Structure formats: C-alpha cells, structure tokens
Amino acid sequence: MKALILLAGLSLFTPLLHSCSNSPVDEGKVNDIQLDLKSQQLVEADNALGLELFSQVNAELKEDENLMISPLSISLALAMVYNGAEEDTKAQMERVLHKTGFSAEQINQAYKLLVDALGSHDPKVELSIANAIFHRDDFxxxxxxISTNQSYYAAEVEALDFKNPDAALSRVNxxxxxxxxxxxxxxxxxxxxxxxxxxxxxxxFNGQWTYRFDKDKTADRVFYTEKGNxxxxxxxxxxxxxxxxxxxxxFQLLELPYGSEKYSMLIFLPHENYSTHDVIGDLNQAKLNNWLENLHQRNLKVYLPKLEFAYESSLVDNLKALGMNDAFDASRSNFSGISNRSDLFLSEVKHKSFIKLDEKGTEAAAVTGVTVAVTSIGPEPVFxxxxxxxxxxxxxDTNAFLFMGKVNNPLRHE
Structure with missing residues (x-):
C-alpha cells in the first residue's frame, strides 16, 4: 500500500474595525519593506500562481457561491513539500510554482525574508503566518x-500516533x-x-480600516445578483x-486601506453588461500591475455589504491542470528528500478560508486591469x-497578494 502525504493550506481573513468617523487611524511605528531581487521575483511568482488558481477555481464555482483563496498560504505549504521533491517531480513543481531558475536555497531564504518582514510591518495590522508538519511516529x-523547514519556515514538527486517529485528529485540528x-x-x-x-x-489577518465606517449608518440596501434577483x-x-x-x-476599482496604508483591500466592481467572470478571465500580472499604477485620488461615498463566509476546496485537479502531475501519481512521484521510502505521493491539497466583513472587521477586494479610462463623475460620486x-x-511595498476572492451573494455563508 502506498503511503500518502496530505498537504493542507488554509487561510483566514477577519480584519478588525471600530465604528467611528472617516478620519484616519492614528499611526504607530511603521516599517517599510525592501526586498532583494530574488524575494521580489518570488512574490511575483506567487501572485502568478494565485491568479491561475483563482481563474480555475472560479470557473468551477456554482451559481450564487462565494470563494476566497490565499496565494501566499498555498505557495508556502507547497514550498515546504518542494523541499522534499527530486528529479521530475521537483522540476514540475518549479514550473507550476513559477520558480524555475531559483535554487532551493534562494526560494527558502526569500520566503523567510518575506514572512519575517510581513509579520512586523504595521502595528495596526495583525498578520500571523504559521507552519506545521505532523508525521506518523513510525515514519x-x-x-x-525537517531542519530546512524548521529553519526557513519556522515549522512546528511533531510525531503523532496515527494508530490513535482520534488523538491525532484532535492535535492537528x-x-x-x-x-x-x-x-x-x-x-x-x-x-x-x-x-x-x-x-x-x-x-x-486582522487589520483596522484607515478610514472608519459608522455603524449607525449601516442599513439594508438592494444587492443585485448576476441573474437580476x-x-x-x-x-x-x-x-x-x-x-x-x-x-x-x-470595471471600477477602489482601494480601501488598512492602518497606516501598508495593506489594502481592492474591490473590482464590474460595469453594467460585464460580470465577475469577465474581470477574472482577463486578469494577469501585467494588466494588474498596469492598472494599479493608474490608481489616483478621488472623493467618494462608499457603500459596502456586510458579509461572512467560509470556503473550502481541493486543489489537486487544479494543480494537475497546471502541470504538476507526478506529485500525485504514486508510480512517478519522487519525494526522496522526505524519506527513503519510494512510495510517497501527495493525496490531497486542501484549502480552507474564512472571511468576515462588518463594522468591526473588513474583507478584501480584487483584481483585473487593462487600458485605464477615467470617466467624469457627478457632484455626488458614489462607489x-x-x-x-x-x-x-x-x-x-511588496505587492504580495494575501487573499483573492469573489462575492456572488453576501447573505451566503459557505
């Protein structure tokens, strides 16, 4: 019987926001992030993978469903596994993760620099990134x-008695x-x-809005579904x-900043006669960068729906579609960097996320860009x-995308 590896990437986004006026939050000490070339290239690689997976997952989404993935969470989880891959399995992972041309040392060092910088960046934003490896005690x-993932990813490593499944489940979960x-x-x-x-x-992730919504002004408003309901x-x-x-x-694009404006939420709102599928389908790194460069200041009143939902998906088929096949095939996989056993392969890559958007918290906003054309807006501009x-x-500072998602129905919780 072939031994299995379960890879699990999960993410949580529940920002914190106090109701008040639209004055900026007081800033504490803020640290700028300056990445070296390899670290910046790694961020771009993660964003590219995130955009590809986002497009694929969106295409599979059922009507009325919401979704959210974390490109950073997925990339970090796969990077830990990559440290045990060899030969064709390793080469396929490099191509899918957009890491061809990187050495393993460069990948690991770049992630360490990025994660350390993000975690101590903005006093108004709490960002916790944690990794763990749980293995069967007789494996x-x-x-x-082990030492590589502990040194570069601060991974907690623990041997568990998998023959006592209840205890193992309790510890991992x-x-x-x-x-x-x-x-x-x-x-x-x-x-x-x-x-x-x-x-x-x-x-x-938990971040305070820079400009605060007033809870007393929250009220029911009409939200139109893509079918016109x-x-x-x-x-x-x-x-x-x-x-x-x-x-x-x-589409229109709005940026809502957190804290001292090092983190922000982007909202892509399709124009009439366009849909979220149009936006996501046209999205790539070059267009996104071009579009973000054209952001400019505008006075706007903003209406934003409250929402809370959880999302869960297996990414196995998506990663296979991108070319990462050997890792999931017991007859071809090579994870000899993990163990001397020749029968190791990935059986699952599960991704779970949770997001909450209300006056005490906020959510995120997403992507797409091409030719920018600013239209004139009347005396009472509203987003x-x-x-x-x-x-x-x-x-x-890094343009690292922590989360990407889509809201079809703010009242739906999963």
Whole structure:
C-alpha cells in the first residue's frame, strides 16, 4: 500500500474595525519593506500562481457561491513539500510554482525574508503566518527535510500516533483552530491508514480600516445578483473620503486601506453588461500591475455589504491542470528528500478560508486591469457595491497578494 502525504493550506481573513468617523487611524511605528531581487521575483511568482488558481477555481464555482483563496498560504505549504521533491517531480513543481531558475536555497531564504518582514510591518495590522508538519511516529523522516523547514519556515514538527486517529485528529485540528483564532475548526476529517504526514500553513489577518465606517449608518440596501434577483443586504456606508480609484472599460476599482496604508483591500466592481467572470478571465500580472499604477485620488461615498463566509476546496485537479502531475501519481512521484521510502505521493491539497466583513472587521477586494479610462463623475460620486464583485488584499511595498476572492451573494455563508 502506498503511503500518502496530505498537504493542507488554509487561510483566514477577519480584519478588525471600530465604528467611528472617516478620519484616519492614528499611526504607530511603521516599517517599510525592501526586498532583494530574488524575494521580489518570488512574490511575483506567487501572485502568478494565485491568479491561475483563482481563474480555475472560479470557473468551477456554482451559481450564487462565494470563494476566497490565499496565494501566499498555498505557495508556502507547497514550498515546504518542494523541499522534499527530486528529479521530475521537483522540476514540475518549479514550473507550476513559477520558480524555475531559483535554487532551493534562494526560494527558502526569500520566503523567510518575506514572512519575517510581513509579520512586523504595521502595528495596526495583525498578520500571523504559521507552519506545521505532523508525521506518523513510525515514519522515518530525513533530518535535512525537517531542519530546512524548521529553519526557513519556522515549522512546528511533531510525531503523532496515527494508530490513535482520534488523538491525532484532535492535535492537528486543534493546532488549526488555535492558529486561526477558532474561526477554522479543522482541516482533516479522518486519519487514513495510508497517511504518513500532514504539512499545514495557516495565515491569520486582522487589520483596522484607515478610514472608519459608522455603524449607525449601516442599513439594508438592494444587492443585485448576476441573474437580476434582488437581495436585501445590510450595507455599510463610508462618508465621502479621498480614496485611490480608477476604472477600465470593464470595471471600477477602489482601494480601501488598512492602518497606516501598508495593506489594502481592492474591490473590482464590474460595469453594467460585464460580470465577475469577465474581470477574472482577463486578469494577469501585467494588466494588474498596469492598472494599479493608474490608481489616483478621488472623493467618494462608499457603500459596502456586510458579509461572512467560509470556503473550502481541493486543489489537486487544479494543480494537475497546471502541470504538476507526478506529485500525485504514486508510480512517478519522487519525494526522496522526505524519506527513503519510494512510495510517497501527495493525496490531497486542501484549502480552507474564512472571511468576515462588518463594522468591526473588513474583507478584501480584487483584481483585473487593462487600458485605464477615467470617466467624469457627478457632484455626488458614489462607489456602490450593490452587485457581485471581485476582491483582493495585498501588502503594498511588496505587492504580495494575501487573499483573492469573489462575492456572488453576501447573505451566503459557505
């Protein structure tokens, strides 16, 4: 019987926001992030993978469903596994992860620099990134694999008795629950007799708005679904504020900053006769960068729906479609960097996320860009998020995208 590796990437986004006026939050000490060339190239590679997976997952989405993925969480979890891959398995992972031309040392060092910088960046934003490796206590793991992931990814490593599945489940899922502040309660449902290792990344984000919504002004407003149905959705209101904005033929883009404006939420709101599918389908790194460069200040009143939802997906088929096939095929996989056993392969890559958007928290806003054309706006310009939209949240010094998602129905919780 072939031994299995379960790879689990999960992310949580629940920003914190106090209701008040639209005055900026007081800033504490803020650290600028300056990445070296390899680290910046790694961020671009992660964003590219995230955009590819986002497009694929969106194409599979059922009507009325919401989605959210974390490119950083997925990339970090796969990077830990990459440290055990060899030969064709390793080469395929490099191509899919857009890491061809990087050495393993460069990848690991770049991630360490990025994660350390993000975690101590903005006092108004809490960002926790944690990694763990749980393995069967009778499974012999190579010391180099363990030490590499401990040194560069600060991975907690623990041997568990998989023959006592209840205890193993309790430990693994308990770690997940702790790292996500009780918002995601579990990542695995059962311990299979073939499972030998779980590699897990968890990201928790909590940020204060720079310009604060007033809870007293939240009220039900109409939200139009893509089929034209009307929903009554509690919506927040931000008084006219100078915010970064631009628009293209397909959509409007608004940037809502957090804290001292190192992190921000991007909202892509399709124009009439366009949909979120149009926005996501046209999205790539070059267009996105071009579009973000054209953001400019505009005074806007903002209406934004409250929402809270969880998302879960297996990414196995998506990664295979991108060319990462050998890792999931027991007859071709090579993870000899993990163990001397020749029968190791990945059986699952599960991704779970949770997001909450309300007056005490916020969410994210997302991507797409091409030719920028700014149209004239009347005396009372309003950015009214009253229809399906794409969102993303990014760190602005590095342009690292932590989360990407789409909201079809703000009232739907999963």
């Amino acid at each position: 012999n793991v190579k010391s180099d694999f 308990g770690w997940v629950k702790d790292q996500t502040r009780n918002k995601i309660e579990k990542i695995i449902e059962e311990v299979s007799s073939n499972d030998v290792m779980y590699l897990i990344n968890a990201i928790y 009307e929903l009554q959705v509690p919506s927040m209101m931000l008084e006219k504020t100078s915010l970064n904005y631009t628009e293209t033929e397909q 009214d998020v009253n229809r399906p939209f794409v969102f993303a949240i990014r760190e602005k």
